[in-house]
Amino acid sequence: MILQSSTLSVKSGMASEFESSFRKAQKLLAGTRGYISHELHKCVEREGRYMLLVRWQSIGDHVVGFMGSPAQGEWQAALNEFYEREPESDHYIRIRLD
Template sequence: MPTPRDRWDRAKSHTVRVILEHALLSVTPDRVAEFESAFGQAESIISSMPGFRRLQLSRGHERPNVYLLLVEWDELEDHTEGFRQSSGYQQWKDLLHHFYDPFPVVEHYTPLDVSAL
């Protein structure tokens, strides 16, 4: 029977080579439509960045002013250094950051191939 360590070693060897950025965006409730319009503009900024793969923005059912942002990057540094240190990031901030209350926590994940676990 495989031990937890065996499963962990096998999972590490089957990781998908992509970084998944996750952020819950709490938008001031009376500015939701304005935020969605601004995000439409901001999407073209982030999608032009080196290492960007794709993004998904989803609106909450229970809390319609809360959005789940998922962004796929080739490497962690494509987001933390490439995008965040670019002039495009300043444009992104100018378009979006004033909508958030509170400011979101951004975290990064490495997807696992669960079929190999």
């Protein structure tokens, strides 16, 4: 499993509109092959800062499957107007600690 972590910076005063649009757009993620689950978190200390966590079966499911699909274009059309700057994303694998 791969965990995608994306930092989203939303323009001042647009948080409610962003969250509403995100609720509609999230089906685009869920419909992608290899998608497992996702969570959206709002930062307590910084206004307009969000963390999107998406679990994928593989990195290819995100980078090739979603990013190379028409759904990605729809995702951008629905959400890009809210971003102060381009979201930053990284991919992580779990380290067993036991």
